[in-house]
């Protein structure tokens with residue numbers, strides 16, 4: 001099983017996205033707080049923030065996907081050299097010309113950016129509602145109102161202003177976009193048969209089991225788990241903070 005600590009270094013840390021997440025979350029915090037005060041039974045709706053976050057994040061996804069596509073081109077070139085074979089004539093077109101204006105790429109990256117933005121705000125809203133729920137039970141238990149509200153404020157601020165969580169999310173998204181670009185370019189090339197999961201040095205049980213699968217057909221998921229757009233794991237990351245990668249298998 002290939003253990004590849006250097007893999008982690010190849011993946012972008014996603015610092016720009018982390019800053020973006022924090023900046024927009026800090027702005028949305030005031031909105032969430034206002035909604036809590038206009039007593040709507042503790043419901044918080046942050047859907048107005050989905051498009052601004054997704055639109056701002058999209059150029060980053062495009063850059064990372066292009067990096068993934070270049071990585072594919074390099075892997076294919078290396079594979080061809082090691083086999084002393086020539087790459088098919090049509091290869092340089094789709095792979096080296098991989099661009100973010102290709103409708104298939106545009107759709108995939110837009111979907112990714114919007115799903116990321118929606119799940120970010122859904123998570124924030126759910127956490128605020130949870131904090132509000134526990135406040136209500138504290139008030140019902142007779143705790144002092146002023147003190148309880150102060151703690152609610154701190155908890156809500158902590159939900160939105162969490163640099164560490166933003167960094168983890170951003171790193172996962174960067175990995176997702178790089179590997180999606182890699183996969184799209186591999187599919188376009190027509191010369192990639194499959195893929196193998198390449199675990200990072202600190203890989204978890206799940207990722208070790210994905211690597212143990214060996215070669216997986218290019219268009220098949222490594223595993224299907226849970227629900228939502230990422231239930232079918234087509235490429236790393238396998239989970240938040242996953243630093244794994246994959247290698248392509250030429251046909």
Ligand SMILES: [Zn+2]
Nearest residue numbers: 207242243244
């Ligand atoms: Zn992993």
